[in-house]
Amino acid sequence: MAAAPVERRSEGTAMAAAAPMERLYEGTAPGRGVAAAGWRLCLAHRFEEPRQPYGAGDVSFRDVLRHVGLALRYFRWWYKKTRIEKKSAFIDLLCAIPLQQIYGCPLGGIGGGTITRGWRGEFCRWQLNPGIYHYGTVIADQFTVCLRCKGQTVYQQVLSVEKPSTLQGWNWGYCGHYAFYHALYPRAWMVYELPGQNVVLTCRQVSPIIPHDYKDSSLPVGVFIWEVENGRDEDVDVSIMFSMQNGMGAKDDKSGGHWNEPFALEKEGERVAGVLLHHCTRVNPFTLAISAREKAGTGVTHLTAFNPAGVGREVWQDLLHDGRLESPPGKSTLTEKGELTAAAVCASCTVPARGHRTLEMALAWDMPCIHFGSKEKLHLRRYTRFFGSGGDAAPALSHYALTHYKEWERKIEAWQNPILENSQLPSWYKSALFNELYFMTDGGTIWVELPPDCCDEDLRGQAAAGMSHLLPVLREYGRFAYLEGQEYRMYNTYDVHFYASFALVMLWPKLQISLQYDIAVTVMNEDVQLRQYLMCGQTAQVKLKNVVPHDIGDPGDEPWQRVNAYLMHDTADWKDLNLKFVLQVYRDYYLTHDSMYLQDMWPVCQAVMESELKFDTDNDGLIENGGFADQTYDAWVVNGASAYCGGLWLAAVCMMCKMAEVLGDAKIRQKYMDILNKGKEAFERKLWNGKYYNYDSSGSHGSNSIMSDQCAGQWFLGACGLDQGEFEVFPKSHIVSALRTIFEKNVMSFAGGTMGAVNGMRPSGEPDTSSVQSNEVWVGVVYALAATMIQEGLVEEGFRTAEGCYRTVWEQLGMAFQTPEAYREKKVYRSLAYMRPLSIWSMQLALERRASQAPAPPQPTQVPNHP
Numbered sequence: 001m002a003a004a005p006v007e008r009r010s011e012g013t014a015m016a017a018a019a020p021m022e023r024l025y026e027g028t029a030p031g032r033g034v035a036a037a038g039w040r041l042c043l044a045h046r047f048e049e050p051r052q053p054y055g056a057g058d059v060s061f062r063d064v065l066r067h068v069g070l071a072l073r074y075f076r077w078w079y080k081k082t083r084i085e086k087k088s089a090f091i092d093l094l095c096a097i098p099l100q101q102i103y104g105c106p107l108g109g110i111g112g113g114t115i116t117r118g119w120r121g122e123f124c125r126w127q128l129n130p131g132i133y134h135y136g137t138v139i140a141d142q143f144t145v146c147l148r149c150k151g152q153t154v155y156q157q158v159l160s161v162e163k164p165s166t167l168q169g170w171n172w173g174y175c176g177h178y179a180f181y182h183a184l185y186p187r188a189w190m191v192y193e194l195p196g197q198n199v200v201l202t203c204r205q206v207s208p209i210i211p212h213d214y215k216d217s218s219l220p221v222g223v224f225i226w227e228v229e230n231g232r233d234e235d236v237d238v239s240i241m242f243s244m245q246n247g248m249g250a251k252d253d254k255s256g257g258h259w260n261e262p263f264a265l266e267k268e269g270e271r272v273a274g275v276l277l278h279h280c281t282r283v284n285p286f287t288l289a290i291s292a293r294e295k296a297g298t299g300v301t302h303l304t305a306f307n308p309a310g311v312g313r314e315v316w317q318d319l320l321h322d323g324r325l326e327s328p329p330g331k332s333t334l335t336e337k338g339e340l341t342a343a344a345v346c347a348s349c350t351v352p353a354r355g356h357r358t359l360e361m362a363l364a365w366d367m368p369c370i371h372f373g374s375k376e377k378l379h380l381r382r383y384t385r386f387f388g389s390g391g392d393a394a395p396a397l398s399h400y401a402l403t404h405y406k407e408w409e410r411k412i413e414a415w416q417n418p419i420l421e422n423s424q425l426p427s428w429y430k431s432a433l434f435n436e437l438y439f440m441t442d443g444g445t446i447w448v449e450l451p452p453d454c455c456d457e458d459l460r461g462q463a464a465a466g467m468s469h470l471l472p473v474l475r476e477y478g479r480f481a482y483l484e485g486q487e488y489r490m491y492n493t494y495d496v497h498f499y500a501s502f503a504l505v506m507l508w509p510k511l512q513i514s515l516q517y518d519i520a521v522t523v524m525n526e527d528v529q530l531r532q533y534l535m536c537g538q539t540a541q542v543k544l545k546n547v548v549p550h551d552i553g554d555p556g557d558e559p560w561q562r563v564n565a566y567l568m569h570d571t572a573d574w575k576d577l578n579l580k581f582v583l584q585v586y587r588d589y590y591l592t593h594d595s596m597y598l599q600d601m602w603p604v605c606q607a608v609m610e611s612e613l614k615f616d617t618d619n620d621g622l623i624e625n626g627g628f629a630d631q632t633y634d635a636w637v638v639n640g641a642s643a644y645c646g647g648l649w650l651a652a653v654c655m656m657c658k659m660a661e662v663l664g665d666a667k668i669r670q671k672y673m674d675i676l677n678k679g680k681e682a683f684e685r686k687l688w689n690g691k692y693y694n695y696d697s698s699g700s701h702g703s704n705s706i707m708s709d710q711c712a713g714q715w716f717l718g719a720c721g722l723d724q725g726e727f728e729v730f731p732k733s734h735i736v737s738a739l740r741t742i743f744e745k746n747v748m749s750f751a752g753g754t755m756g757a758v759n760g761m762r763p764s765g766e767p768d769t770s771s772v773q774s775n776e777v778w779v780g781v782v783y784a785l786a787a788t789m790i791q792e793g794l795v796e797e798g799f800r801t802a803e804g805c806y807r808t809v810w811e812q813l814g815m816a817f818q819t820p821e822a823y824r825e826k827k828v829y830r831s832l833a834y835m836r837p838l839s840i841w842s843m844q845l846a847l848e849r850r851a852s853q854a855p856a857p858p859q860p861t862q863v864p865n866h867p
């Protein structure tokens with residue numbers, strides 16, 4: 001291999017996982033402006049480990065017996081839902097999405113829908129209907145390059161390694177050994193050497209993901225900046241053609257009535273031209289726009305319509321002829337039922353000998369008004385406040401994207417560079433930190449406006465009345481929701497958001513505040529409808545008053561309106577949800593200093609803590625679990641006092657004291673101080689075993705398992721600076737001992753220390769197989785554990801722990817941009833593209849905290865400058 005832009009830059013605990021990349025790349029070009037850190041792959045790469053989604057065959061006989069009731073109830077529910085009602089299941093255990101090791105950076109801002117490109121450049125994952133995914137590569141969606149010298153076309157190639165059965169008139173099968181992909185979300189680069197041409201193309205893909213920005217970050221656009229380097233001694237005319245099918249490759253692309261039209265928009269001296277592809281479905285119609293920026297020396301041409309299911313010769317020849325497209329005026333006809341249509345836009349320029357030029361192209365999509373599955377309410381997306389809701393915004397969005405992407409990149413660099421340039425941080429971490437952020441947009445994310453006429457009453461009366469800032473916050477920042485996972489279709493699953501929320505509060509704090517207001521409203525409300533819960537078979541109310549819901553609803557139904565789509569357990573009896581609300585309220589206040597928020601949330605915190613107090617059945621100041629899987633580990637039973645929920649409880653009680661202090665509520669402060677003092681003693685007495693905190697106090701076989709998440713309470717306390725002095729809840733020495741034990745057992749004694757931390761380990765050093773979740777690794781829990789280690793000074797251990805997950809997911813298993821909830825040491829994974837791994841941002845918070853506390857480096861002695 002020549003000079004190796006694809007080399008693996010790994011430090012310390014290097015693993016062999018990604019080594020084949022180096023051997024595959026045969027190019028020499030470094031590309032233009034490609035970031036140093038990130039996730040890099042040669043286009044000829046193949047992932048070798050074929051993993052399977054968790055299936056019935058992976059369950060032990062003991063677990064089959066344990067869950068046979070659930071399985072039967074689930075099957076009955078699933079059959080009714082999918083076969084009789086013809087709807088899709090919020091979790092489809094019987095039809096898991098097969099693993100495709102193809103994904104790369106998604107396009108688009110927050111909550112306007114996403115289109116994911118694969119690392120080989122394909123347009124392959126679509127979330128335009130809110131929260132609903134369509135997986136499928138659309139073959140016509142391509143970039144094609146045409147090179148002309150002295151008036152002759154010398155090279156024309158689709159920049160795709162595919163050899164499809166449609167559009168055979170095109171020149172497919174680009175040799176992947178001459179290109180590489182590099183992702184550093186929200187940007188990605190593809191570097192193509194054009195064999196034998198002495199021309200290098202670098203395509204930089206940019207999405208408007210800008211921390212603390214609540215306008216541009218909402219835009220449904222992506223920009224492709226093509227840097228063309230001409231290594232020849234003669235000028236070359238270069239054209240890049242961007243072709244796109246009208247639709248996302250789904251059934252309704254053939255439903256008829258779709259049409260395309262060319263457009264050009266000139267504003268403030270900037271001209272953008274392209275084609276609009278109107279996708280006229282009954283529900284959630286949208287317009288796609290492909291475009292390019294016209295400027296001196298850059299011409300933009302188009303083809304309004306072609307048949308993407310045909311041979312495609314007319315398109316190919318058109319471009320081949322003169323490096324331009326025919327550019328007919330006027331609209332296309334409407335498609336017939338069964339017919340597909342596509343369009344293309346082409347940007348061309350002359351690149352001088354040994355010179356360089358840039359071509360700028362954009363993809364925008366405008367689906368301003370959306371219905372969820374129930375179609376009860378019409379919602380307006382966030383970006384409509386800036387671009388209107390008439391369905392005619394695609395030209396303006398394209399123009400805005402092409403004239404603002406430089407500013408976006410400046411802001412992205414100002415945010416990312418201090419981290420990227422920190423030589424103390426390993427480069428895998430830099431890749432993990434930014435690339436895991438993909439889920440913020442590609443988590444089925446939705447960001448909508450509050451209807452202008454929405455009042456307290458609509459948010460259900462008394463709930464809203466107590467919160468003076470509820471309406472102003474929701475009006476100004478809108479409503480935000482993201483899925484638990486692309487396969488676990490529930491919005492804002494709260495026990496999981498607890499982990500992921502660090503990313504939101506650190507980067508878009510107003511969205512975290514808005515989400516919390518939404519949760520606060522649901523706390524006060526109830527849903528009296530009865531239903532059967534699948535795990536235990538009992539019937540109970542959908543939602544009780546004064547408890548935090550599991551989730552805010554299913555996009556296949558009517559989220560916000562009907563909460564708790566999850567029907568495995570009655571989560572009114574879960575022990576972690578209420579506590580996670582209190583912990584987030586204080587954490588958010590600590591990070592944002594938003595005292596209005598704190599004031600509004602205070603009565604809600606008191607209400608959920610009152611509900612929680614009933615779980616302290618023996619009045620020792622510590623809650624007890626109920627002998628079922630009554631927390632986020634929803635298939636791992638806990639009985640009696642537990643390290644996880646007991647620890648969260650004490651942390652929440654501590655934060656109640658702190659909040660009461662801030663708000664000057666002495667009575668409440670005293671109440672929770674008394675509970676805290678009693679509870680701390682009970683926690684140590686019931687759970688501390690001299691080395692770590694036992695899983696639970698039941699004395700059953702698994703009760704002395706080592707749980708990787710046993711310090712979750714301390715994680716939050718440390719993140720809020722509440723881990724010392726008066727507020728030291730857990731003795732420092734115990735926390736450090738527990739973390740060291742987890743590192744030794746759950747990390748280093750599991751898969752040779754290369755796969756992160758297993759959820760539960762027996763003291764003997766065997767993974768705990770007492771439940772289907774105890775021998776899983778949960779990536780988001782591992783990142784949270786790593787943050788806790790860093791907070792407690794075990795920095796190397798923290799990085800080592802987290803590195804195992806990153807390398808496993810991104811380098812070994814080919815699960816880039818679809819990090820799963822869980823994997824086992826061998827064979828299986830569970831729930832692709834999951835929310836929890838966003839917890840990696842808590843590692844960053846811990847690192848920033850440490851850096852700000854570190855003593856300042858000695859200053860060089862100042863030599864007085866005497867005249």
Ligand SMILES: CC(C)CCC[C@@H](C)[C@H]1CC[C@H]2[C@@H]3CC=C4C[C@@H](O[C@@H]5O[C@H](CO)[C@@H](O)[C@H](O)[C@H]5O)CC[C@]4(C)[C@H]3CC[C@]12C
Pocket residue numbers: 056057059063064065067068070071091093484488493495496566568631632633634635772821
């Ligand atoms: C008789 C059959 C052959 C054997 C069937 C066994 C199965 C019934 C069970 C084996 C594995 C179980 C599933 C494990 C995980 C699940 C996830 C859960 O939802 C969310 O999970 C998060 C934890 O990962 C949690 O934090 C979130 O709050 C939840 O929203 C739902 C249950 C289940 C799918 C579970 C169901 C039963 C098995 C498939």
